[in-house]
Amino acid sequence: MMRTIEIFLVIMIMTGAFIIASLFAVLPSPRQVSPLNLRRLALTTLQTLDVNHDLSQTTFKPTDDPAWGELQIVLSACLPPNIVYNLTVYEVSNNDGTLYTLKKSISNAKSIGIESDAASYLVASSNVTFSVTPEKVGERGGGGTLYILNCSNANGWWITGYTSQSLAEDLYNLLSPYFQKTIMIQNTVQLAQILNGTSIQDETLQNAVVINTFGEAVPIPAGYYSSSTVGYDTAHNSYARYCHTLGKRVLQYNWTWASIVGYPLYYVCNTGLFPNEQNNWGVYGMKMVDAAGLNAFLRGLDNQTYSYDNNWITAQLPEVVYLSNQARYYCNYYGVYPSPYQTATRALPTSITTTYHLNVTTYIFNQVGNYNPGAVYRHVVTENGTRKFKGSLLALGLTRSPDIRLTALGILCDYKPRLYRSEYTATGTSRLVVLQLGQAGGI
Amino acid sequence: MTGATIDHLISVTVFLAAILLFISLFNQTIQTAVLYQRHRVLATKCSDVLDNVLLNPGYPLEWGKTNSTLAAFGLQDPEFTQYRLSPFSLMRLQSSTGTPVYFGPTGLYYNNITMGFGDFLLVPYTLAINYSSASKLLGTNNTHGFQLTITPTIMVSITETQAENPLILNVKVFGIGFPLPNATVSYCFLKVGEKQGQSHPYYTSFFGRTFTNDAGSAFLTVQDIASEDSYALIVYAHMSGLVGIGYHQRVSGVKRYVIPFVDSFEDRRVLLAHSYDVHNQGPPESAVFYNATFVLLTEDFTLREMPMENSTGKLGKIVYGHGAEKTYHNLTIPTYNPGILVITYQSNSEDGVVLMPWGLGSMAFPVTFGESPDGKEWVATDARQVLVNGIAYQAKLSLWSLEGYPVVG
Numbered sequence: 001m002m003r004t005i006e007i008f009l010v011i012m013i014m015t016g017a018f019i020i021a022s023l024f025a026v027l028p029s030p031r032q033v034s035p036l037n038l039r040r041l042a043l044t045t046l047q048t049l050d051v052n053h054d055l056s057q058t059t060f061k062p063t064d065d066p067a068w069g070e071l072q073i074v075l076s077a078c079l080p081p082n083i084v085y086n087l088t089v090y091e092v093s094n095n096d097g098t099l100y101t102l103k104k105s106i107s108n109a110k111s112i113g114i115e116s117d118a119a120s121y122l123v124a125s126s127n128v129t130f131s132v133t134p135e136k137v138g139e140r141g142g143g144g145t146l147y148i149l150n151c152s153n154a155n156g157w158w159i160t161g162y163t164s165q166s167l168a169e170d171l172y173n174l175l176s177p178y179f180q181k182t183i184m185i186q187n188t189v190q191l192a193q194i195l196n197g198t199s200i201q202d203e204t205l206q207n208a209v210v211i212n213t214f215g216e217a218v219p220i221p222a223g224y225y226s227s228s229t230v231g232y233d234t235a236h237n238s239y240a241r242y243c244h245t246l247g248k249r250v251l252q253y254n255w256t257w258a259s260i261v262g263y264p265l266y267y268v269c270n271t272g273l274f275p276n277e278q279n280n281w282g283v284y285g286m287k288m289v290d291a292a293g294l295n296a297f298l299r300g301l302d303n304q305t306y307s308y309d310n311n312w313i314t315a316q317l318p319e320v321v322y323l324s325n326q327a328r329y330y331c332n333y334y335g336v337y338p339s340p341y342q343t344a345t346r347a348l349p350t351s352i353t354t355t356y357h358l359n360v361t362t363y364i365f366n367q368v369g370n371y372n373p374g375a376v377y378r379h380v381v382t383e384n385g386t387r388k389f390k391g392s393l394l395a396l397g398l399t400r401s402p403d404i405r406l407t408a409l410g411i412l413c414d415y416k417p418r419l420y421r422s423e424y425t426a427t428g429t430s431r432l433v434v435l436q437l438g439q440a441g442g443i
Numbered sequence: 444m445t446g447a448t449i450d451h452l453i454s455v456t457v458f459l460a461a462i463l464l465f466i467s468l469f470n471q472t473i474q475t476a477v478l479y480q481r482h483r484v485l486a487t488k489c490s491d492v493l494d495n496v497l498l499n500p501g502y503p504l505e506w507g508k509t510n511s512t513l514a515a516f517g518l519q520d521p522e523f524t525q526y527r528l529s530p531f532s533l534m535r536l537q538s539s540t541g542t543p544v545y546f547g548p549t550g551l552y553y554n555n556i557t558m559g560f561g562d563f564l565l566v567p568y569t570l571a572i573n574y575s576s577a578s579k580l581l582g583t584n585n586t587h588g589f590q591l592t593i594t595p596t597i598m599v600s601i602t603e604t605q606a607e608n609p610l611i612l613n614v615k616v617f618g619i620g621f622p623l624p625n626a627t628v629s630y631c632f633l634k635v636g637e638k639q640g641q642s643h644p645y646y647t648s649f650f651g652r653t654f655t656n657d658a659g660s661a662f663l664t665v666q667d668i669a670s671e672d673s674y675a676l677i678v679y680a681h682m683s684g685l686v687g688i689g690y691h692q693r694v695s696g697v698k699r700y701v702i703p704f705v706d707s708f709e710d711r712r713v714l715l716a717h718s719y720d721v722h723n724q725g726p727p728e729s730a731v732f733y734n735a736t737f738v739l740l741t742e743d744f745t746l747r748e749m750p751m752e753n754s755t756g757k758l759g760k761i762v763y764g765h766g767a768e769k770t771y772h773n774l775t776i777p778t779y780n781p782g783i784l785v786i787t788y789q790s791n792s793e794d795g796v797v798l799m800p801w802g803l804g805s806m807a808f809p810v811t812f813g814e815s816p817d818g819k820e821w822v823a824t825d826a827r828q829v830l831v832n833g834i835a836y837q838a839k840l841s842l843w844s845l846e847g848y849p850v851v852g
Binding site for chain 2: 003006008021025027033040047070073078283
């Protein structure tokens with residue numbers, strides 16, 4: 001009998017052990033076993049809200065600003081309905097020994113729930129972020145005006161995939177910080193105005209840079225269209241004379257004329273003047289000048305008299321061409337990173353430097369044989385016994401579509417405006433945003 | 444002596460029975476703990492796989508813009524870091540929800556993410572990445588099953604409240620069950636004009652901007668629209684970093700229309716087919732004339748039309764049947780910038796407009812990729828907020844084990 005009693009005692013001990021083990025070995029709820037990764041969800045939510053710096057801007061606004069209400073709305077709109085949140089913004093400073101000072105907290109529930117997780121995100125004020133101030137072209141010496149052709153009454157060619165207007169906008173964003181004044185030439189009337197020597201917004205006309213965003217075409221104003229002295233070559237039924245005039249103006253005002261792609265000045269364009277003319281490829285408002293346009297321009301730039309010469313001078317290079325070392329260096333300096341190799345089908349011959357008294361001041365691409373796929377040519381003149389540059393051509397003889405960053409890079413390489421970098425050490429310029437998420441309902 | 448033997452027998456029997464019972468009880472507890480541990484591992488695996496898919500562009504890096512086969516699977520946009528997905532890689536995912544479409548003239552089946560009449564995304568199966576390939580590349584083949592759903596965070600619905608003179612459209616913008624008041628709404632309205640006879644339709648377009656009211660609605664009024672006029676409205680709504688897209692069309696011709704098929708990502712080529720050729724709806728029908736354009740979403744939250752050159756094939760005539768004329772036309776999209784291909788059409792005094800996204804986010808199309816989790820015993824899920832071409836999406840992954848862990852507890 002004693003053994004049976006002992007066994008029952010053993011059973012009681014084992015039962016006790018099982019109960020105690022079960023009490024300690026508490027199995028987690030399914031939500032704890034297979035949780036939603038709330039930390040990642042919170043982080044990606046903050047990143048999404050800050051994609052256009054909206055979150056950064058809101059966190060620096062006064063606490064009663066309506067932007068906080070909008071932030072609460074978008075948080076509620078983008079999180080699943082069973083997720084509760086608490087977003088807290090702290091100012092980061094070391095005043096009075098406190099690193100984080102509470103600025104604002106918004107939430108959609110009184111309690112964040114049993115299980116929650118949080119992600120933090122540091123934002124900086126847009127006013128005091130590390131800044132770079134570029135030197136303006138023309139600060140030392142004259143000039144400093146950038147003209148970008150943005151004529152609404154003209155169509156471009158070989159700018160496939162873009163419009164001249166979109167290219168002009170991109171160029172404005174890229175280059176306007178480096179110039180004293182940037183002027184978008186909105187139509188051919190304004191183009192005529194600067195060609196005739198009249199400024200548009202009291203800018204300095206002399207020593208300006210003119211970028212033609214119309215690719216192989218160039219807008220022609222009405223006054224030049226009808227004039228046989230400055231626009232139209234009646235004998236050859238050609239607008240090469242207009243290109244010659246352009247070359248003379250570039251020389252006269254010491255401009256830098258930039259051709260962004262293809263064969264420069266191959267067409268003239270004006271939708272009002274050529275409503276029924278097309279470029280043989282279905283784009284109306286355009287008339288072909290052919291190779292005579294560039295030859296006439298170079299003659300004008302060299303102050304030679306006009307003569308009609310329709311000889312094709314560019315070459316199609318068999319291999320891809322590569323950015324020069326100088327261009328690669330300035331890619332890093334200015335933070336402009338186009339593809340380092342391109343296809344050149346309209347490379348200019350080196351012979352033009354002797355024929356038209358040009359000097360290559362910047363190689364954008366490495367020279368290939370006797371051809372330059374992309375370079376800045378400055379015209380050499382001798383005045384009062386002194387040799388100097390007057391009038392320039394930036395020609396990118398690449399195939400379409402244009403990469404407008406190459407034009408910007410070429411200009412920056414040639415003018416070399418300096419960048420003054422400044423760091424900030426001001427306090428109260430960073431804020432820490434903590435988004436805590438919890439799950440409501442369910443188990 | 445007999446009593447001691449009986450006592451011994453009873454005690455041994457009870458002891459053995461108790462031992463067996465307790466082994467079973469302890470074993471059950473241990474088994475349950477092991478299962479929970481496996482489920483926890485599954486949840487961790489789910490989070491890892493989701494990050495692996497979303498934070499890795501795959502290989503080749505720009506596979507979404509090519510017709511190449513994949514060596515590594517990932518959906519991140521190679522031009523960005525963080526959770527930004529390539530709109531073109533997403534286009535190449537084989538949807539597990541749409542019914543495949545067969546197009547006779549090419550002899551191919553097409554993956555179908557159509558969102559109703561006139562909103563097509565049809566990609567050939569030969570270019571689409573299927574679930575089996577992705578599973579092998581992710582290393583989950585035969586061990587785990589998954590379903591990836593990518594859905595837009597912001598919904599934009601458009602309804603007509605008045606059909607003509609003026610046309611009044613109600614644009615509702617809401618998040619996940621929450622309206623967005625005071626959201627900025629940029630829109631592009633495109634009206635189809637029909638020329639008489641056998642010619643291409645023309646269209647007029649205008650752009651504008653407005654704001655939603657407290658209920659998240661904005662009303663757009665368009666003058667000079669008759670009830671039989673065809674039009675398309677594309678809307679871009681944004682607020683504090685969240686961006687959504689909506690679209691709406693009204694057409695007068697739903698019998699003969701144009702259906703766009705993606706033909707080559709690498710060459711940006713789209714096939715434009717006659718609807719009768721796709722649906723095989725009987726005897727030859729009238730030709731369809733079309734006129735296409737492309738609308739871009741710009742960085743300043745506006746829509747902009749990008750004119751297409753004639754050489755892209757923006758104008759054309761498609762015949763139904765197998766005569767001397769081609770049964771479909773090629774159209775080349777001029778850019779890899781995501782946008783919306785808008786194709787206006789006319790046939791026998793009927794006209795209309797169809798849309799196709801170039802880049803999945805352009806029309807906020809959702810995509811569901813992988814097996815259905817229905818009926819699986821234990822499914823771990825995880826979610827992330829992602830951006831596709833600046834449009835806010837939620838990516839959700841459901842993952843389960845193919846080794847069959849039962850659910851306990």
